[in-house]
Amino acid sequence: MINRWPAAASAVAGGLGAAGLSLAVAGSPWSAYVSESGVPGAPRAWLYSLSLALLALSLALLAVPARRVLSLLGLSLAAAAPLAALSGAVHCSPGCPLPPYETPAPRDLIHAAAAIGALLLCALAILLYSLLPPPSRWTGLLGVVIAYPPLLVSAAGILFAGRSLLTGIAERVSLIAVSAWVIFAALRHCFGPAAGPFALPDLWRRRP
Template identity: 65%
Template sequence: MIIRWAAAGSALAGTVGAACLAAAVAGSAPSTYVSESGVPGAPHAGLYAGSMVLLATALALLAVPARRASWLIAACFLPAAPLAGVAAAVHCSPGCPLPPYETPAARDLVHAAGAIGALGLCALAMLLYATLRVGPALRRRGRIGILVAYPPLILSAAGILLAGRSLFTGVMERLALAAVCAWVVLSSAAESRSSAPPDPGSR
């Protein structure tokens, strides 16, 4: 029962958090970084921070059902949650400057480390689902995550390193976030269904 409620709570928090993040970013220029929506004074800075807290909650709750598959997978989600919380609590400075083409302040690096760390751990969880000896449904879930989320994640990182602030980097970052959020929500929903007690009428 605890596993089922944790999975359901993760799906709910992830869905609302992803929707709030999309609303916070909507209207911003696609060449900007998503984190710029959380800078104090931005139109939806509070909504952005709230969305990150909800997504952090979703990751923490997802660690509960993930433990059934492997403690290694749960160990990815547990630190990913506070890292996402860091991205909510520590906002970047205006423009969210990032190296190597801009000069960041200390808080820019802290914010970026939190966001990138959370995304990286989610990507690692996908890889573990796909490669560890887990059930076929869980392995398929990991492979879907790799197929959908890895390309924009890799291209987003390449954009930051090779192009800096640009339309390409901004679009890839948005696609990567959308893919990871969708994977977390769908994984949580699947865990909730698999943890549900059998329907007596189906016997």
Template identity: 55%
Template sequence: MPSPRRWCAGAATATAAIGATGLAFSVAGSAPWRYVSESGVAGAPHPTLYRVSMLLLAASLAFLAVPARHTARHGFPALRCVPAGVAAAAIALAAPLAALSGSVTCSPGCPLPPYETPQPRDLIHAAGAIGALLLLASAILVYATQPDNTTLRRAGRLGVLLAFPPLILSAIGILLLGRGLFTGLMERAALVGVSAWLVHTAAVHLRAKP
């Protein structure tokens, strides 16, 4: 019978894969110059799919936190340390923030400062999304900088390679350019990078020997 750790790793892999696929499909239906979050607003091509997919990704983070915490204590020798425990905590904290972002939709157009005037729900939605991404970025960085050449370190370095450049560029685009093709494309590229890391990392935990 699978251990709770392996069961959670399997659930994390499945929910991450399904959620990432649904999110990609729902976002692909909106114009590339729009914010990713606009895919969840009423009137978008697939708003329900977007919100359900976000909640599935949040669930995958909650599941992944269990094997990540176990790994920080017992598995992958280089990860038996405080920073790895911090990474597991970051993944766990990202889960409710991602769920908040999926359950509280922004208003039409998803206005963001400094170029637009947001409503309270826009700020709540943005805070959930940005907070979850920052926590996941910190977890990716912790895994990527481990001293031993483990599969989790390789997954972390893949995450840095795929997710960090578009994450940084999308933040610059939001602050300096606002809504537009550059910001929209960078947000979508960051979404692909973080989703790829999440699915791959969950699968690594699932394949890990007890």
């Protein structure tokens, strides 16, 4: 029961954060970065920041039950939370310029590094889940299937295409997929079978 309350709160915070972020981005050009919706002066910049804070809270709450399954898993989610919050608190400049095709300001680099760091740590958490025995493994495998492809396309778009329709769509799909996975993982901890501690080295221990 001690794991189920943080998991339930994580699912609620994640759902509210994802819905708020979708509303904040709605109406912006598909080729624009999602972060442009948080630039001061944007129509729903306040909603963008609030939504990122809720998603960060969701990650922090999910780390509580995840840590009881695997400490490294909980640590990755706990570390992703403040980075997600930082990406919402530090706004990029208008246009959200990113290298290598644009010249960013220091706050653009801070914002981008925090956002990318949070997503990478979420991707690590997905991978760790996928290495665990069932039923936790299915949570990770779902994340690999729905989140890894758009994350890879988004990263490739930023590196090789810069601001473009491909990059903008891939970024949106990535955020939807990762948010959906966080909510799903939280619900699994809330309503699924209780999982006890699991030692990562046991993954490779020879079975009799």
